[in-house]
Amino acid sequence: MKKNSVKSASVVLLLLLAGSALANEVPFNQAAFDQARAAGKPVVVYFHADWCPTCRVQQPIVARLALEPVFKPVTIYEADFDTETALEKTMNVSQQSTFVVFKQGHEVTRSTGQTQEPAIRAVLQQAL
Template sequence: MWKTIARIFLVAMLAFAAGGAVGGEQPFDQAQFDQLNAAGKPVIVYFHATWCPTCKVQQPIVDRLSAQPDMKQVTIFVADYDREVALKRAMKVTQQSTFVVFKGGHEVARSTGQTRERDIRDTFAKAL
């Protein structure tokens, strides 16, 4: 069993390393965010809380959308709503379950509390 767990962990780490800072979901990292934003790359910051029922509905939708081919060029940062206090203040986020979408180095869309896949997809599409 431990070998299986170790293999899964190794594969996950290799996949993350191969993905770099482009595409998929990853924990928020200010340096990577700044670099991607300065380069004009599409970025979404998702303010998520583990205790949030809306976030629990959103998460599988975000997972599905981030796996779609057209979203591979978009980096989705997951920001811990409870811990990223300075980031919330800087982005003027007042609620968990908020998506802030950047394109060309500027915020182009924002939504809070969306739980319908179509609505979330429409918000994410603004990064493309």
């Protein structure tokens, strides 16, 4: 019985890890971001902080949406609000829980503090 629950837990963990890999959610990397933007790919930079209650509400919504086939072309770069201070200045971001959306290499919209799935979906769709 214990062996089966260990196997089940392992399968669930593998599925979760596989889902994350497919989600196009990646830690922010300046070189990769610059390359994606220069290529005109759909990109979202999501500024978050672990201590932020709004970000905690947003995170599972973003993860769920990123798994949807419609958002497969979109790369969502997760930028840590506490450590990416130079990026915040460059993008003129003053608050965590901010999405900055790029389409064809140009910023098309930004949103701060959204916690409802339809609103976050609408923001991400602007990249397409």
